[in-house]
Amino acid sequence: MTLDARIDVSVGGFRLDVALEVASGETVAVLGPNGAGKTTLLRALAGLLPIDSGRIAVDGEVVDDPATGTFVPPERRAIGVVFQDYLLFPHLDVLDNVAFGVRENGVTRRAAREHAAAVLSTVGLSDKARSRPRELSGGQAQRVALARAVAIEPRILLLDEPLAALDVQTRAEVRQTLREVFASTKGARVLVTHDAVDALTLADRLCILHDGQVAQLGTPDDVVAHPRTAYVAELVGTNLYRGIANGDVVRVGDSTLVAIATAEEHRGSVLAIVPPHAVVLHRERPEGSARNVFAGTVAGLDRFGGRVRVRIAGPLPVIAEVTPAAVAALDLMEGSEVWAAIKATEVTVFPA
Amino acid sequence: MFDWRGRAAVVAVGLVLVMAAGCGSSSSKSTATTTKTTSNVNGALNVFAAASLTEAFTDEKATLAREKPDLHITYNFAGSQALVQSIQQGAPADVFASAGQSNMQTLVDAGLVEKPVTFARNTLEIAVAPGNPKHITGLADLERAGVILVLEDPSVPAGKYALQAFASAKLPAPHAKSLELDVKSTLAKLTLGEADAVVVYVSDVKAAGTKVQGVPIPAAQNLFASYPIAVVKASTHKAAAQAFVDEIATGTGQEALRARGFLPAG
Amino acid sequence: MAIAGATIATLFFAVPLLGLLWRAPWSSAWEQLTNHETLVALRLSLETSLAATALAVVFGVPLAWVQARVAYPGRRLVRALTTLPMVLPPVVGGIALFLAFGRLGLVGQYLDKVGVHLPFHVPGAIAAELFVSMPFLVLVVEAAFRSADQRLEDAARTLGASRFSVFRRVALPSIRPALVAGAVLCWARALGEFGATITFAGNLQGKTQTLPLFVYVTLERGELAAAIVPSLLLLVISVAVLVSLRDRWLSAL
Numbered sequence: 095m096t097l098d099a100r101i102d103v104s105v106g107g108f109r110l111d112v113a114l115e116v117a118s119g120e121t122v123a124v125l126g127p128n129g130a131g132k133t134t135l136l137r138a139l140a141g142l143l144p145i146d147s148g149r150i151a152v153d154g155e156v157v158d159d160p161a162t163g164t165f166v167p168p169e170r171r172a173i174g175v176v177f178q179d180y181l182l183f184p185h186l187d188v189l190d191n192v193a194f195g196v197r198e199n200g201v202t203r204r205a206a207r208e209h210a211a212a213v214l215s216t217v218g219l220s221d222k223a224r225s226r227p228r229e230l231s232g233g234q235a236q237r238v239a240l241a242r243a244v245a246i247e248p249r250i251l252l253l254d255e256p257l258a259a260l261d262v263q264t265r266a267e268v269r270q271t272l273r274e275v276f277a278s279t280k281g282a283r284v285l286v287t288h289d290a291v292d293a294l295t296l297a298d299r300l301c302i303l304h305d306g307q308v309a310q311l312g313t314p315d316d317v318v319a320h321p322r323t324a325y326v327a328e329l330v331g332t333n334l335y336r337g338i339a340n341g342d343v344v345r346v347g348d349s350t351l352v353a354i355a356t357a358e359e360h361r362g363s364v365l366a367i368v369p370p371h372a373v374v375l376h377r378e379r380p381e382g383s384a385r386n387v388f389a390g391t392v393a394g395l396d397r398f399g400g401r402v403r404v405r406i407a408g409p410l411p412v413i414a415e416v417t418p419a420a421v422a423a424l425d426l427m428e429g430s431e432v433w434a435a436i437k438a439t440e441v442t443v444f445p446a
Numbered sequence: 447m448f449d450w451r452g453r454a455a456v457v458a459v460g461l462v463l464v465m466a467a468g469c470g471s472s473s474s475k476s477t478a479t480t481t482k483t484t485s486n487v488n489g490a491l492n493v494f495a496a497a498s499l500t501e502a503f504t505d506e507k508a509t510l511a512r513e514k515p516d517l518h519i520t521y522n523f524a525g526s527q528a529l530v531q532s533i534q535q536g537a538p539a540d541v542f543a544s545a546g547q548s549n550m551q552t553l554v555d556a557g558l559v560e561k562p563v564t565f566a567r568n569t570l571e572i573a574v575a576p577g578n579p580k581h582i583t584g585l586a587d588l589e590r591a592g593v594i595l596v597l598e599d600p601s602v603p604a605g606k607y608a609l610q611a612f613a614s615a616k617l618p619a620p621h622a623k624s625l626e627l628d629v630k631s632t633l634a635k636l637t638l639g640e641a642d643a644v645v646v647y648v649s650d651v652k653a654a655g656t657k658v659q660g661v662p663i664p665a666a667q668n669l670f671a672s673y674p675i676a677v678v679k680a681s682t683h684k685a686a687a688q689a690f691v692d693e694i695a696t697g698t699g700q701e702a703l704r705a706r707g708f709l710p711a712g
Numbered sequence: 713m714a715i716a717g718a719t720i721a722t723l724f725f726a727v728p729l730l731g732l733l734w735r736a737p738w739s740s741a742w743e744q745l746t747n748h749e750t751l752v753a754l755r756l757s758l759e760t761s762l763a764a765t766a767l768a769v770v771f772g773v774p775l776a777w778v779q780a781r782v783a784y785p786g787r788r789l790v791r792a793l794t795t796l797p798m799v800l801p802p803v804v805g806g807i808a809l810f811l812a813f814g815r816l817g818l819v820g821q822y823l824d825k826v827g828v829h830l831p832f833h834v835p836g837a838i839a840a841e842l843f844v845s846m847p848f849l850v851l852v853v854e855a856a857f858r859s860a861d862q863r864l865e866d867a868a869r870t871l872g873a874s875r876f877s878v879f880r881r882v883a884l885p886s887i888r889p890a891l892v893a894g895a896v897l898c899w900a901r902a903l904g905e906f907g908a909t910i911t912f913a914g915n916l917q918g919k920t921q922t923l924p925l926f927v928y929v930t931l932e933r934g935e936l937a938a939a940i941v942p943s944l945l946l947l948v949i950s951v952a953v954l955v956s957l958r959d960r961w962l963s964a965l
């Protein structure tokens with residue numbers, strides 16, 4: 095259930111050149127803005143787009159290798175795809191949509207439907223089995239699409255912006271469904287997204303795409319803390335904390351973060367995210383309304399474009415993003431003692 | 447959301463139009479030819495003539511262009527019964543030349559034409575492929591197994607005469623593979639190789655030249671179709687129309703008709 | 713100006729229909745319609761047009777799918793070729809069919825040897841109707857395939873569906889309304905076919921004399937009244953087709 099791909103393919107003047115390995119049970123998020131080549135990558139992996147050179151192997155079986163003339167068509171790759179706009183079959187009801195792939199794999203209609211019903215219940219949509227796709231909300235449709243892809247027990251599961259079309263509330267619900275489904279399935283997973291939060295909360299590793307090439311590849315903690323380029327910093331350079339939530343308080347090691355931004359209460363393991371531009375630096379302990387104030391020492395100053403990322407070591411490591419003028423005004427340099435203040439409303443909490 | 451529906455509807459409307467056009471274009475079997483002359487005499491004539499007269503009348507037009515340059519003749523060749531219908535509906539005909547008396551009689555009874563005069567006769571002949579591969583010698587052979595026979599519809603004079611010829615020969619009604627609506631289409635079935643034998647006018651066999659071969663039908667079994675011609679009463683060029691009729695009935699037209707295999711009227 | 717033009721155009725279409733109705737022999741219409749010759753022609757017309765439509769579906773739908781979905785060299789040429797009969801005078805189509813499938817034709821000479829005869833036989837009438845009517849089905853269905861979301865077919869393939877299965881279980885169901893519409897149009901065109909039929913198949917009662925040929929022959933015989941009644945029947949069928957298509961299409965727009 096592993097994926098090993100080196101892909102070089104050109105589509106209408108755009109060239110994608112990436113290498114990607116995904117282990118069994120692992121989720122890799124491919125992150126990048128529109129036009130970075132995410133969908134092209136997905137189509138190549140799925141077999142909907144033959145690659146120009148390179149090699150794609152699933153569990154050691156080569157499915158695409160132009161050098162040897164190997165090309166396994168999508169229907170024989172056992173790679174499930176969840177499409178951004180669902181692409182449910184409009185003429186079939188929800189149950190038959192989910193049963194579609196199972197049927198194609200030579201199972202009787204009845205057995206396929208039983209299996210589909212079971213998968214449908216895992217995404218919580220048993221009551222919609224007889225509905226038509228057009229009667230579903232966006233979140234429901236995306237969960238049906240997920241069930242349909244998972245039902246064939248794919249070796250690899252590809253997800254193309256599964257949350258992009260959903261509103262904030264539905265997004266959180268479907269994200270939870272994805273998390274559950276990921277936990278209960280064995281295959282390798284590639285999640286394509288342009289949203290850093292989706293990537294950070296769902297993926298084991300991040301693969302940042304920029305202009306058809308891998309800009310950085312690593313664990314979320316690593317990429318977030320050490321963005322290698324301005325582009326990566328812009329995209330995912332954020333403060334990411336793993337902690338235990340209790341009401342609107344999150345304990346991160348010995349420190350305590352107060353978060354009141356989220357509508358719902360969180361308990362247990364969570365991820366808390368603080369965007370660096372929301373961190374305000376002071377040379378003296380600040381007065382004011384900020385609930386979270388942490389002391390620390392400047393560990394490094396990284397200049398990215400017109401911004402400076404200030405890495406602060408302390409009981410709670412913090413990255414702040416400020417202007418060069420602010421660095422000068424505060425006279426910041428490596429070793430400077432600083433106070434970092436974060437408004438509670440700037441802390442976003444996600445279940446981990 | 448289904449944008450193809452809109453597109454398809456547009457396509458459909460277009461198709462219906464094309465369809466209508468297509469239907470119309472196929473049903474016309476008439477041909478028309480026009481002469482260009484500079485004369486200003488009021489001799490622009492519309493001559494409606496039976497299809498079997500096509501070659502003879504066209505020849506005659508070339509003669510008349512020399513001898514009577516004031517006559518500007520436009521021919522409309524079609525099945526006689528179709529021409530009768532047109533004239534009844536008010537088509538601008540000056541002269542009508544019919545195959546068979548009955549069609550002319552229809553117009554005489556309706557008071558639409560002046561007194562007709564018979565100017566030629568025609569008779570039936572069997573036509574076969576050159577070399578007569580099926581060894582057809584007479585009407586009796588036409589019903590042999592393996593001979594594909596095509597005749598005219600009985601509504602066409604030639605078709606009616608053919609049936610009468612079979613009856614005169616004491617033969618049962620023939621089983622034709624198709625009943626064409628004019629002699630030219632019938633002959634085409636032979637020249638295209640689809641029919642082994644057809645029964646048409648001797649003038650048509652002659653007109654087809656070497657592409658077909660004629661097998662005569664004995665006079666005792668055969669019929670003689672007569673060709674009457676008349677000035678149409680509604681004509682606005684009656685003098686010119688009468689001049690044309692005279693040429694056909696007694697003048698240069700007779701030579702042209704004879705050259706094309708028609709028999710004299712008497 | 714516009715209204716005057718529109719009025720003239722409308723009248724141009726309406727007046728001929730009125731003409732048909734005006735001269736219709738209403739008192740004897742039923743006898744005219746149910747006399748033996750008319751019924752034979754009507755029955756033959758229904759049989760041949762339905763057979764032509766069935767063949768058009770069987771062969772035209774795959775053609776439409778290939779045209780819409782498979783990029784291959786010469787696709788434009790094939791499209792031109794397969795839509796040509798729509799603009800070709802049917803009588804020319806009839807001659808072309810002759811030269812291809814006639815007894816001495818390109819293919820016909822071999823068909824003849826194995827005992828297949830098209831001209832002067834019912835299959836000839838069907839072939840003539842198929843030739844002129846299939847493009848209508850292909851065009852409508854191809855347009856539907858073209859605007860159907862191809863990514864649905866991609867999705868089906870990732871779920872393990874073969875190309876054939878994608879065609880049968882996804883592509884075909886998603887264009888069903890267009891297929892019905894295309895088939896109805898095709899059938900209407902086949903039913904009204906005249907030129908290619910009389911040229912290629914000939915004119916013989918019960919064999920190749922379809923209703924339009926019957927109308928024409930009847931008129932040629934000077935039996936105007938007898939020709940009007942089956943004409944009206946064809947008119948009624950045409951109107952029914954248009955109405956059914958309107959319900960099927962326009963209501964969904």
